Amino acid sequence: MKIVVCAKFVPDATADRRFRSEDNTVDRAGVDGLLSELDEYAIETALTVKEAGDSGDTAVTILTVGPEQAADAVKKGLQMGADAGVHVVDDAIHGSDAVATSLILSKALAKLEADLVVFGMGSTDGSMGVIPAMVSERLGLPAVTLGSEVTVDGQTVRIRRDGDTASDTIEGTLPLVLSVSDQANEPRYPSFKGIMAAKKKPVETWSLADLELTPEQVGGSSAWTEVVEVTARPPRTAGTIVTDEDGSGAAELVGFLSTNKFL
Amino acid sequence: MSNVLVLVDHTAGTVRKTTAELLTIARRLGEPVAVFIGEGVQDALPALGQYGATKVIALTNPDLAQYLVAPKAEALQQVAAKVEPSAILISSNAEGKEIAARLAVKLESGLITDAVDVQEGGVTTQSVFAGNYTVQANVTHGTPIITVKPNAATPEVAETSPEVEEFDVTVSDAAKTARITDSKPRAATGRPELTEAAIIVSGGRGTGGDFGPIEAFADSLGAAVGASRAAVDSGWYPHAYQVGQTGKTVSPQLYVAAGISGAIQHRAGMQTSKTIVAINKDPEAPIFELVDFGVVGDLHKVLPTATEEVTKRKS
Numbered sequence: 001m002k003i004v005v006c007a008k009f010v011p012d013a014t015a016d017r018r019f020r021s022e023d024n025t026v027d028r029a030g031v032d033g034l035l036s037e038l039d040e041y042a043i044e045t046a047l048t049v050k051e052a053g054d055s056g057d058t059a060v061t062i063l064t065v066g067p068e069q070a071a072d073a074v075k076k077g078l079q080m081g082a083d084a085g086v087h088v089v090d091d092a093i094h095g096s097d098a099v100a101t102s103l104i105l106s107k108a109l110a111k112l113e114a115d116l117v118v119f120g121m122g123s124t125d126g127s128m129g130v131i132p133a134m135v136s137e138r139l140g141l142p143a144v145t146l147g148s149e150v151t152v153d154g155q156t157v158r159i160r161r162d163g164d165t166a167s168d169t170i171e172g173t174l175p176l177v178l179s180v181s182d183q184a185n186e187p188r189y190p191s192f193k194g195i196m197a198a199k200k201k202p203v204e205t206w207s208l209a210d211l212e213l214t215p216e217q218v219g220g221s222s223a224w225t226e227v228v229e230v231t232a233r234p235p236r237t238a239g240t241i242v243t244d245e246d247g248s249g250a251a252e253l254v255g256f257l258s259t260n261k262f263l
Numbered sequence: 264m265s266n267v268l269v270l271v272d273h274t275a276g277t278v279r280k281t282t283a284e285l286l287t288i289a290r291r292l293g294e295p296v297a298v299f300i301g302e303g304v305q306d307a308l309p310a311l312g313q314y315g316a317t318k319v320i321a322l323t324n325p326d327l328a329q330y331l332v333a334p335k336a337e338a339l340q341q342v343a344a345k346v347e348p349s350a351i352l353i354s355s356n357a358e359g360k361e362i363a364a365r366l367a368v369k370l371e372s373g374l375i376t377d378a379v380d381v382q383e384g385g386v387t388t389q390s391v392f393a394g395n396y397t398v399q400a401n402v403t404h405g406t407p408i409i410t411v412k413p414n415a416a417t418p419e420v421a422e423t424s425p426e427v428e429e430f431d432v433t434v435s436d437a438a439k440t441a442r443i444t445d446s447k448p449r450a451a452t453g454r455p456e457l458t459e460a461a462i463i464v465s466g467g468r469g470t471g472g473d474f475g476p477i478e479a480f481a482d483s484l485g486a487a488v489g490a491s492r493a494a495v496d497s498g499w500y501p502h503a504y505q506v507g508q509t510g511k512t513v514s515p516q517l518y519v520a521a522g523i524s525g526a527i528q529h530r531a532g533m534q535t536s537k538t539i540v541a542i543n544k545d546p547e548a549p550i551f552e553l554v555d556f557g558v559v560g561d562l563h564k565v566l567p568t569a570t571e572e573v574t575k576r577k578s
Contacts, residue, residue: 013527013531014527038509097373098364098367098374099368099373102364102368121509125392126391127377127508128376129357129360130360130363130364130376131364132361133332133362133364134365136333136365137364137368138368140437142441143332143441144441145361148502158444162502162503163357163449163503164456166446166449168443169443169446170331170442171442171444172440172441173440176441181509182509223373223403224367224371224374224402224405225375225402225403226401226402226403227398227399228399228400229398229399230396230399231398233390233397233534236539236553239539239551239553239554239555240556240557241546241551241554241556241557241558241559242557242558243546243558243560244558244560244565249542249558249560249564250558250564250565250572252558253540253542253556253565253569254573254576256556257484258576260517262484262516262538263484263577
């Protein structure tokens with residue numbers, strides 16, 4: 001079985017995240033970045049499926065689309081235990097919207113002949129959470145999404161999805177698109193051995209031409225959405241802080257709620 | 264005026280508040296046409312008419328309920344081909360976003376998700392990067408598909424008497440490949456829905472696992488209960504109530520964070536709340552940087568007394 005994990009390189013949420021003033025796109029090149037934390041759950045799922053399989057012919061590939069630095073996302077996946085990596089990188093990709101990104105991923109997944117495509121529940125930057133559904137739509141594959149628990153039983157993939165009103169069991173048959181939530185597992189840390197082994201694992205770099213795509217089909221100039229304005233949120237004005245030394249905290253709290261008409 | 268499709272969010276005909284918000288927003292863009300999938304359209308009709316739906320298109324094909332989102336996207340594509348809407352509005356929840364995603368590919372249209380406002384002309388507002396930036400955007404190609412977050416608009420009444428039009432859709436075999444095989448309804452709490460609530464009281468690591476004081480204070484205020492990731496990961500509260508980057512993003516009138524330090528993961532989910540109150544033992548907790556009012560103290564002492572006082576004042 002060929003498992004492909006789609007992993008995204010994102011700006012570090014604990015550092016300064018910003019937009020490029022010239023085109024209102026997320027600055028991905030000029031800031032610290034890393035593998036989206038939510039994709040670690042997808043990688044862990046893929047590795048668990050591989051390890052549980054009885055046949056030795058299952059391989060896990062990490063697929064990423066992004067600038068040069070995005071190779072770090074692939075590297076992290078290899079260190080965790082994936083077998084190979086593919087990095088789609090092309091200057092024309094900059095500024096692609098979700099629809100175009102899903103096109104690039106779909107072409108790469110078709111080329112990889114993936115049986116099981118695994119995504120995290122969303123990225124930690126754009127956080128739209130729409131790419132798995134779009135890729136499923138484009139490839140004509142079933143999608144079982146937002147799994148909190150995943151079982152692969154022969155050709156059947158079954159997940160538990162904890163929704164707002166119910167906990168559902170959802171299943172589909174391979175080949176299939178799967179996305180997992182951060183409840184699905186506890187992602188492993190790369191071991192020293194894993195880090196050393198990752199250096200010898202194959203990583204291919206593909207351009208748009210390798211996917212039979214033209215620059216006109218992707219990128220900022222052909223995006224179907226446009227950001228017209230970006231505004232940094234003004235810092236909140238400092239609030240009132242009281243210390244509950246003598247049991248007065250509760251009364252002051254209720255006083256605040258009352259003054260602001262929340263009671 | 265052009266038609267604007269609104270996908271009705273409902274449970275067996277009981278229309279959710281988000282749909283009233285979508286209809287209100289749709290009136291800024293054109294004439295709202297409600298698309299109702301499933302059983303119970305007659306029950307939903309008064310609510311849809313109250314908020315200005317000019318027509319209700321009812322889809323009752325049973326395949327639409329059993330097979331998740333793919334058939335619903337196919338159905339909307341067929342409705343769109345007939346109605347030729349100028350925009351399509353869908354609630355920004357997990358299912359709504361997936362339907363919108365598929366529809367964007369099918370209709371070759373731009374997609375904007377998680378709008379917190381949509382203005383006349385279709386310019387949307389979104390809150391991004393943990394609420395640190397506000398972005399305005401619009402769709403430049405195809406039929407704009409916009410998913411809208413709860414509380415993006417105050418529902419405005421505009422009475423109409425919409426007609427119901429039954430519409431036959433065909434669902435392809437390809438769309439029936441992922442199915443729900445079992446569904447266990449979550450026990451109702453009697454509290455407001457987290458993403459729609461006007462007031463939310465959330466608990467974190469500082470509860471020590473006891474959400475009793477959180478729930479009691481929430482109930483005294485008529486609030487929803489939320490939890491931080493630390494509390495959820497510790498197994499103290501179900502994941503469905505997690506507020507934060509990997510849980511719900513909320514924007515209530517009042518957010519009370521009790522025993523929550525305010526890590527970026529949590530801030531991402533609540534930073535845009537109108538008023539923020541925190542109770543925390545640690546005066547250095549980053550949550551205090553966000554608050555309008557903060558109490559440095561033990562939530563186990565502060566909340567029960569406050570609950571008593573609120574209950575007294577309300578009775």
